Amino acid sequence: MFTGMNSATEPLQVKLMVTAKEKAADGVVALTLAHPDGRRLPDWTPGSHIDVVLPSGVNRQYSLCGDRWDAHSYRIAVLREPEGRGGSAYIHEELAVGTMVAVGGPRNNFRLVPSEKYVFVAGGIGITPMVPMVQQADLLGADWKLLYLGRSRTTMAFLDELAVHGDRVVVLPKDESGPCRLDELIGGPATDTKVYVCGPQRLLTAIERHCADWPIGLLRMEHFAAKAQSAPARDDAFEVELARAALSVTVSPEISIVDALQNAGISMLTSCKEGTCGTCEVAVLAGKPDHRDSILNDADRAAGHCMFPCVSRSCSDRLVLDL
Template sequence: MLPGMLAAAHTLLHPATGLSTLRVVAKTPLADGVCGLTLAAPDGGRLPDWTPGAHLDLLLPGNVNRQYSLCGNRWDPTTYQVAVLREPDGRGGSAYVHDRLRDGDVVGVGGPRNNFPLVPADRYLFVAGGIGITPILPMIAHAELLGTSWTLLYGGRTRASMAFLDRLAAYGDRVLIRPQDEFGLLDLRSALSGAEPGTKVYCCGPGPLLDAIEIICAGLPPGSLRTERFVPKPQGPPVRSTPFDVELARSGVTVPVPPGVSVLTAMAEAGVPVLSSCRQGTCGTCETPVLDGVPDHRDSLLSEAERAAGRSMFVCVSRSCTDRLVLDA
């Protein structure tokens, strides 16, 4: 599913809360500061299928929602695997997973959903920084399955902090491992200089890495680069600082949205709640179709072409350029 396309119904989701529960069946160390979770349905039943690039929402104590990329075997029908980096300056989600979550515990889960899909290409260049390797792993497995040419440039602070090196070793010289303490920052220009026409570049990692690769790839054909961010991309001020109206076509309600109030909040206060998770424009949960008006896109998901088309918006962060927006809600 491409970003900008509306999420299909998720069979894992509870119709009222948007969440189901999965049980932790294994918790394993993967690297310094990284642990892996294997999750299964409490009854051991089949889980919804997923595609490379998909993530799960984990609902942790304190009403903390965190998104983690699926990195296991997508053909395994009964378990999901995610990897969690301990974030010392985070808001407590990763610390809970590392310090308190145990085998047998049950966690709330939403998804899987995919805002970072692998699209067909003649060849792929994958670039991963740190825990950004997680969505790339199933992409590599899929490229292998299709017989598509690919290479991976993978960086991290130290070799010991980089997860899945043993799993990647099987791919030989198609994988370039570049810990920062040994090689410095990733040489993106060198990696991209050898990219042949028809190459799709997929990059996931910390913000500075994504900012740098977006600059370097600016001259490539549109759609050549696809990125996924774990934290929101910095945004400038909204297009307008005055109120606007949102007409909810299916609900027959029009709600005013004053400055400082999100469309998501205004909709909920009007009795038209929308399923949401990150509230930062990074997870894609709250995507809503736009029937009329011009959105002020403030998410970190849509491509420039999708923003220009204006067919949908993420109501947790995006606003309006026009006096009135009409949404299919």
């Protein structure tokens, strides 16, 4: 999971233009973004997302779901969320072709790792990172299948696009197939097979339970929302040392590491502040993090080489960060 990059030093944003806005399904629109001067955009890999800062100042993260070999445009798809905080409503109702938006990234917290076989499971708008993943798996000649769950076919984006893969794509609308049985769909663990899952939290929770006793590394998930966390490992203050800045900051129990650093005059790039987007990823040089994000897998957490200081804290009295 660790990229080896300190996101606090990454470029902030570039202004891109909305060059197309199309209905992808009921309640879903697809946006194409390009540089107004036609410049080449940063490369990306399957599983990547971008930060989109709307004219209103709202910042949201969306998976890239277009052609990764197209160097001049990005495609994202946005679900209209009636209970959301206004970002999707603005995109659906007001954002027009020709509008400029600020874009950060791309970043990838959901990488497609090498495997002989893959099982991709997408629920609803969770199809977005899976579209380039199945294209990549197909290109590499891997054995793969995609299980695509949704309420109905009319709400499921990119069905026509995925149809070219034939019976490797299993479409499971609830109004046709009924509730899905994970034991039948996914089966048991296989050392040569990686399972990738993205979708609503109830789907992720159900699959985590089903795969609870699987070996580490076979199941990989991307969360749209922060997972519920237990109490922090400690309820007292700890020290965060910034190796490059030669500065030490005390983090009290009531504030985050990011807030403590910002109070000390150290600026960090942040976005979601919920441990889901990966913007604030930083390398850990010493100490033991208390991981409270929804990104890292068990192996990454055990290694302790990186953390997301917007939500994570410390198990040790002192953490040394590559800042």
